Amino acid sequence: xxxxxxxxxxxxxxxLFISLFLxxxxxxxxxxxxxxxxxxxxxxxxxxxxxxxxxxxxIFCIKYLIQRKPDDDLLAVSAAEIGLVFCTIxxxxxxxxxxxxxxxxxNWEARLTSTLVLWLMYVGYFILRSALAEDKRKLYSAVxxxxxxxxxxxxxxxxxxxxxxxHPERGAKVNTLPSIQYxxxxxxxxxxxxxxxxxILQYRVKKTESRYEVIRxxxxxxxx
Amino acid sequence: xxxxxxxxFLIVVGLVFSAIQVPTIHSKKVEEAIKxxxxxxxxTPEDExxxxxxxxxxxxxxxxxQRTRLKYLVSAYLVIWLVFMLYLLRLGRxxxxxxxxxxxLEQETSDNQDESMK
Numbered sequence: 001x002x003x004x005x006x007x008x009x010x011x012x013x014x015x016l017f018i019s020l021f022l023x024x025x026x027x028x029x030x031x032x033x034x035x036x037x038x039x040x041x042x043x044x045x046x047x048x049x050x051x052x053x054x055x056x057x058x059i060f061c062i063k064y065l066i067q068r069k070p071d072d073d074l075l076a077v078s079a080a081e082i083g084l085v086f087c088t089i090x091x092x093x094x095x096x097x098x099x100x101x102x103x104x105x106x107n108w109e110a111r112l113t114s115t116l117v118l119w120l121m122y123v124g125y126f127i128l129r130s131a132l133a134e135d136k137r138k139l140y141s142a143v144x145x146x147x148x149x150x151x152x153x154x155x156x157x158x159x160x161x162x163x164x165x166x167h168p169e170r171g172a173k174v175n176t177l178p179s180i181q182y183x184x185x186x187x188x189x190x191x192x193x194x195x196x197x198x199x200i201l202q203y204r205v206k207k208t209e210s211r212y213e214v215i216r217x218x219x220x221x222x223x224x
Numbered sequence: 225x226x227x228x229x230x231x232x233f234l235i236v237v238g239l240v241f242s243a244i245q246v247p248t249i250h251s252k253k254v255e256e257a258i259k260x261x262x263x264x265x266x267x268t269p270e271d272e273x274x275x276x277x278x279x280x281x282x283x284x285x286x287x288x289x290q291r292t293r294l295k296y297l298v299s300a301y302l303v304i305w306l307v308f309m310l311y312l313l314r315l316g317r318x319x320x321x322x323x324x325x326x327x328x329l330e331q332e333t334s335d336n337q338d339e340s341m342k
Contacts, residue, residue: 034290034293035290035293035294035296035297036293036296036297038297039296039297039300039301042300042301042304043300046304085307085308085311088307089303089304089307089308092303092304092307093300093303093304096296096299096300096303097296097300099296100292100293100296198311198315201315201319202315204319205315205318205319205322208319208322208323208326209318209322211326212322212325212326212329215326215329215330215333216329218333219329219332219333219336222333222336223336
């Protein structure tokens, strides 16, 4: 593990501890949802990190299509994998909130449905990658990565586009306490730093994988 | 990777501990409140019993509601931690397996090269 990764790991750990302290020790208990509202900090921050991860995937998919550098494909797939993990977190923590707030685990409202579609699209991205041969894999998955990203603004503006559902409308004025706002901001920063760390670690795995493949092919050629 | 897993584990332990620490309504305080309410006005012992029952019942309801809320809170945080843990474990194992396979392959390649040189 490099020095910079070690530093980033320590920074991430510190930020996560601070986040936890702020959530349970500083942020006031919200009056409507009471203790359950504390799910919001991780749920919403994870949702924002999903946007970031799929945004990074989108950028590197475009970059790959223009420059055809294998490293861009590795970064794109790494970002998509982490995005999928965060999206899974959003989809799992959301129903727990929903069960308490709306007395149902799931309802087919715009935000929930579009998030599920987003998750399924990126699952499709990985299925496509595993199904295709090496030469086609990078190209086709880059195209799918770009297409899949167009679902991100749909998820974000879902409450505005379809004005029904349980999620609060985007930009709606909510009387949030300053302690809640500050805490959420710190948690969001912690999640962004965590995403950066995971991206580096995931990219390393992908890089080793591709190096292994190159050496393996060379080895087969030499022995045959 | 181990450091991350240990740190994340500590975070969850801290979280569960914090959730347990959330104060519930203390029975002594309930008793004091009942005494205070009944001492200010002239009430019969029967009335005092009714007040006691009503207060105890509402406190029980409040505490039960709080326990339910904490169950939701802890389960959400545990689910999030579990997803992260599974992902990190998978990532660590992947890296470990790849490093091993890579070292093995590099060794085989160098052995082959040595043989061909001979």
